[in-house]
Amino acid sequence: MAVQRISREFKDIDLSFTPHPITKDLQILKNESAIRRAVRNIVETIPTEVPFDSLFGSYVRASLFNFCDFATAARIQSQIEIAVKNYEPRVNNLRIEVDPRPDSNTFLCTIIFDIIGQEIPTQTFTFLLEANR
């Protein structure tokens, strides 16, 4: 049986670099918001973008040149799933839903996951990918 780890708190920096309105400190992202950001970073990174780690990222952007249909959606879903499974070890029970919306030429992506080792409810976040055609 796999060892169930208890994670410490996850803390990441916010790349918007907006200072806290009162303390004027740089804002930080904690736990689920930090992980949500990380998942999104992975999906949005184009492979070869990160120095010396040419595989990091997902090929979602390349798929956005294809037709906005279910076939492309399935491909995007698979690409997001592979990328997150490979590069985000803090999540499990990953489910990806990609819904093509030909009228607006977009894909609605919903990513659902649990965070390992934290008593945090299942996370769901959505974002829109706009096809380039």
Add this chain to the structure above:
Amino acid sequence: MPLTRFTTLDFDQIKAGIKDYLRANTKFTDFDFEGSNFSVLINTLAYNTYINAFNTNMVLNEVFLDSATLRENVISRAREIGYVPRSRTAAKATVSFSAITSANTPTLTLKKGLVCVGKAENSSYTFSTFDNITATTKDFVVDGITYKKSDFNNIEVYQGVLLQKVFVVDGSVDQRFILDNSFVDTSTIKVYVKGVSDTGLGGEYSVVDNIVNVNNLSEIYLIQEIVDEKYELLFGDGIFGKKLENGSVITVDYVVTDGENGNGASEFSYSGQLTNANNAVVTVAFTIDITTNQSAQFGSEIETIDSIKYYAPRIYSSQYRAVTSRDYEAIIKTIYPDTESVSVVGGEELNPPQFGKVQISIKPKNGTFISDFVKTQIYSKLKNYVISGINQEIVDLKVLYIEIDSSVYYDTSRVSSTDSLKSSIISSIQKYSRSIDLNKFGGRFKYSRLVSLIDNVDRSITSNITKVRIRRDIKVSVNTPTQYEICFGNAFHANPDGLNIKSTGFKVFGHPNVVYLTDVPNDDGKEGVISVVEPKVDESGQVIYVVIVKSAGTVDYENGEIILNPVVITETSAPNNVIEVQAFPDSNDVIGLKDLYLSFDVSKSTINIVKDTISSGEKISGVGFANISSYPNGNLTR
């Protein structure tokens, strides 16, 4: 925890260093996860550090001669220690031709520049002269019509295109005199400086490579290589060398050449321009046929970066003075770039000693000897470097050839074709014959290396029995009474029954048939007598050897020397008036002593493939096994 890894050049290590630092010094945690925002920052930082470290490393590498990789930096470092890298050298040919014209002129002048086009390896190359060549004409009658004919004999033509560049001195401090072309042969550069009050091209300036004996009136210039293999001319400053006047005109003639590609051109077709005594261009009445006196040779490429790195410190350490043998080696390779290997022996090491003398042997890159003309050139250039009172003598290369007679046992069950096995063995031996152990002065043939090399060529080879021979080729002075001394530099194996020394055939004056050399050892086995014998077939059909000259010379087995008494040789069986003389070395490891150049002659070696009937299981008891002798055979001739 401080950041301590300053020296790492690996991106991942730099990144790990930053993460370790953060782990100890921050409340953030997510930098270990590649998708986090923090990882983006760390990647940026690490990449920046990596690029900085890489650039610093590259820059520092370029600062030192040993590690510099860009040519312009290597030559810049070499320049700091006064070394001028060799330029490309144009191949030189000597040609003759006659020009016939209907123009009535007392002289014909071959204009400098393009003279002819030569062919080498299916490519055409242009050949030029540096100067106008004028020849007088004489009457020449064809079909009752009188023409004028001039003979241009033994003209030296250089492969390449003659170009001219003119500079006007403007007096500015930053004016540079750069020849715009790469591939210039700097030895062909001619510089004329026309002062404000001068006429014509002005006076010719001479090139120097250091400022010894240069004063404020010396009309000199220096050459230095700059970027892209181009050259810059440097003139005097009024202290070392005459300073250029404002408004002076500098005319530079130079040849841009194809270097060693031009070597070998032997068929030339005329493409020059002729003028009459009034400097008007004349046409020729008949096609000009060019006779090649000497095909193109001595063309070479620009000095490589490796060569600059090797020779610059050595020339610097020799301080342009030929004192030790290493100095000679460095200097001779500079003044004669076609050198492959040099051997320098001080007279005190010779037997008998010849004090005050230095004996130099040079192995050129192409061929085995250098011409008398080149020798004269080397002597004259060496004079600038040598110590007074020391005489140099360039002796012809003495090649000591090594041949092997190898019987290689193979397991028949592990090989399909003996031909391919034999060719793999020969190709491996050829590789060894080109190795650094051999093909040089002071080389050493390592027997055990060769034997194990043969064993390891293929897994079907079970063993080998290899016999070593050494050979010298005597270049015979045909029809001239000559004494020959052949030094092998290695002790001979002396079999008391003789047959140690063998030769190819030759004919001697007064005897019509082909004869051979053989030896008869004295009782002590240290020395022996060389005899000349002739093979004859007796009445029973057996070949017997009749002694023609009983005492034709002596052999010193211990020192490996053969002396032939004065003899008139009229003809040799081997081509080029050569007699091949072979001996068996006492030690299977053969050395190239003093001025002997060691060369492994694979073409005259023999490889026999023999079935190993024991290993292959044919005759496991060993009965009928083909035993090969490990000792020299009993034939009298080569």
